[in-house]
Amino acid sequence: MNLFGLLQVSGSALAAERLRAEVVTTNLANSESTHTPEGGPYRRKLAVFESRTESPFQLLMAGTGSAMSGGDAGGGVRVSQVVEDQTPAIRKYEPGHPDADAAGYVEYPDINPVQEVVDLMGAQRAYELNASALSAAKQMIQQSIQILR
Amino acid sequence: MSLIETPMIHNLTRALDLASLRQRVVSQNIANIDTPGYQTRDIDFAGEFRKALSGDEADAGSEAVAVRTLRGLEQRPDGNNVSIDRESLLMAQNQLQFQTGVVVLRSEFNRLQLAISGGTNS
Secondary structure (H helix, E strand, O other): OOHHHHHHHHHHHHHHHHHHHHHHHHHHHOOOOOOOOOOOOOOOEEEEEEEOOOOHHHHHHHHHHOOOEOOOOOOOEEEEEEEEOOOOOEEEEOOOOOOOOOOOEEEEOOOOHHHHHHHHHHHHHHHHHHHHHHHHHHHHHHHHHHOOO | OOOOOOHHHHHHHHHHHHHHHHHHHHHHHHHOOOOOOOOOEEOOHHHHHHHHHHOOHHHHOOOEOOOEEOOOOOOOOOOOOOOHHHHHHHHHHHHHHHHHHHHHHHHHHHHHHHHHOOOOOO
16 A cells, blocks of 8 residues: 555546546437447446445555555446437337338437536536545645655 | 664655645645535645554555545535635645645755765855
């Protein structure tokens, strides 16, 4: 465990929040997509977060290197998977549409823009919070370098 | 304890170690602010520091600091109980604690330097 490990913890959170924001903006961009390579309309995607623990190697290094080992202080966060929302698609009657079925209905993804924008704001705020944690860690590292001078 | 490593330096090193560990735990809490089911963790800074001060040198090095899961915080519906305010406050406090440690440590080194150079301060 050292100060540089702090950067990894906050960095993993920045990456995860960025991915979440990407997933949300993809949802917003595809809110009218009726056609996907997999077939059928676009399905709303969700990023699932998972807390990471330190690897056994890191714990071993923490135990030998520093005077104090930190138990399971944790190793940040990651997006474990991106799942698809299984909400059924919205059916609209548009017989002229190229993706219309035999009865003339087109399936549109069930995406609520308000919900997505709120999620995007959450991701943005969490990103900012982690960025400030990162700069705090950076400041601490710089201060400890000051001891050498 | 060697000639150079005064008790003060020894204790300050412990304090800095604990502060950096606590910063890590706080960072971990902030990183998991959106993880469902995550529970806030913390270390007992004062308690651990007291333990480090009282313990003799031999077994102090092997002692692991206990990272505990905190209870009694308000929990969100997704089972996560990280409070932004608590963590931001702790981060600021911890950072200042670390800075204090660094400044005092530097002044202690300067005093040693002064003793080595015989008061000429060069």
